[in-house]
Amino acid sequence: MNRNRVYPLAIGQCLILIASGLFGPLVTAQPPEQALINAGGQRISVPVGDVNIDSWWFDVGPEIDDLKPALIHIHGWSEEGIHTGRYSAIYARAFSAARNIVGLGVTLRGWPGTGGENDCGLQQPSDISKIIDWLEVQPGIDPDRNGIVGGSQGGQVGLLAAAISKKVKAVVAYAPLTNVTTWHESTDLAEEMINEYVNGTCSTPGTKTDRSPIFVAEDIEANVLILHGEADERVSVNQSISMHESLLAAGENSTLITIPNAPHDPGAPEWDELATLERVWSWLDGNL
Template sequence: MKTTFTYKQINDCSIKGDFYSTEEKNAPLIVYIHGGGLIWGSREDMHKEQIKRYQEAGFNVCSIDYRLAPETKLPDITKDIGDMLQWLHDEGRKTYDFNADKIAVTGSSAGGYLALLSGTLPVKPKVIVSFYGYGNIQGDWYTKPSPHFLKMTKVPENLAKQLIQHKPVSEAPIERRYAIYLYCRQQGKWIDYVTSWNPGINADALSMYCPVENIDADFPATLLLHGDADKDVPYQESVNMHEALSNAGITTELITIPNGEHSFDENMENPTVTKAFDQVISFFKSNL
């Protein structure tokens, strides 16, 4: 059963989540954060088969929205994730039956990045699972034109800017927003659009939003999954994050999907993906 809630209100922008209950009482909660380069997407993007698998394994599931860039910048997007975790601890547990001491955060791509970033927040999840997320937003892959995206139809800046709204938005389909992301990747301007900061001048400010640089002893147990043929987010991002977590003594595992491309988990009929999800569920059960 799905119920929808609002965990935050910013003027006329309602930021919502969908809660999927399992039959078990006081069960752990898995919070899913969608991808979309922080620019598009919604809570409804979570794969229904994944929800079903988690519920059958005895977990409640919650898929959330957050304010999108470039209308909202990264510090406020991060605050939405923190406020969501605080809301679950303070208010959500009054409405829904889940164990507030056993909350995990998972996400894909930009959602995987935000999941990793949640490990640096005051209210942390107990477990993080990142699907092809990234720990460093200052790497060349994001701050310079992408060879992969340069092969696609060139997006002019005026088109990208025409798609930007004049008020905050917390959910938007890819069809209305992908050109913004494509322009950013073709020009190496994702940082500019998502933060309004200059990577060369504001490196210290940006480093606060790089999970790989902000690992401490309290960082949650973390599982990373990444395809080694990903042309959007480099596989090396998860390798680097895994190494940094290991060096800090954090419980961590890295699952490599051979020849796996970006969004490999959308193919839930692939035996390799099915096996990976069995490992994800095992990681949740072992660490929650």
């Protein structure tokens, strides 16, 4: 086992959902571009300043007379060179099919397709807030019902983006990193990774505090759903418990679901992922 690996959202999860038939022609955990096209995806590029965010647009639900809500799906950390945004695209497609919510699966700066440098949540939240601005003026989109789904670093970035943009209606965060200042105290990351990434990339420029959603909880007006495995050794469940408590203390709407015996990877059997997704979709029905 590679103890430096931070699971994207999520290899096992993708395989389970593909097997369930939710994705139709998608047949691999990290699908090739043509498979995403065959599944109804449209690859687009959204300018946010110095980079263009590589994205996959999915609107595969039935046509309706009303405007549709939309969700930005954000991947977690992965090794350099992996087309991590394709994991995001899979979930954009799944949520669109299940709840008729337009999905935009994005690739954060620092990964192939978008380029730039991964900054551990410093500028990435601003990128996402600009995509929210872009999304709300797209034809057929309800500007008052836009949200974010993210896992691990994607959850961190999503929460920080919601602190920037008051246009975000809902955030679903799987196992989010919420306090970078204490991350090194409870993680299975190897010492080398802690030194290079946690105390390096996540520390400068800016500070660990700048990258920590817990310090801007009072600025998050979106409805928030946090899900976290109780046996997560990569990002402690205490990070989500503290974030949830901070949101409640600030008078915000927050729901926390902890999964007994579950690790960081939401695709692990302990997550009972299909049942968990139903809980997420039900929550979105009333909060997006």
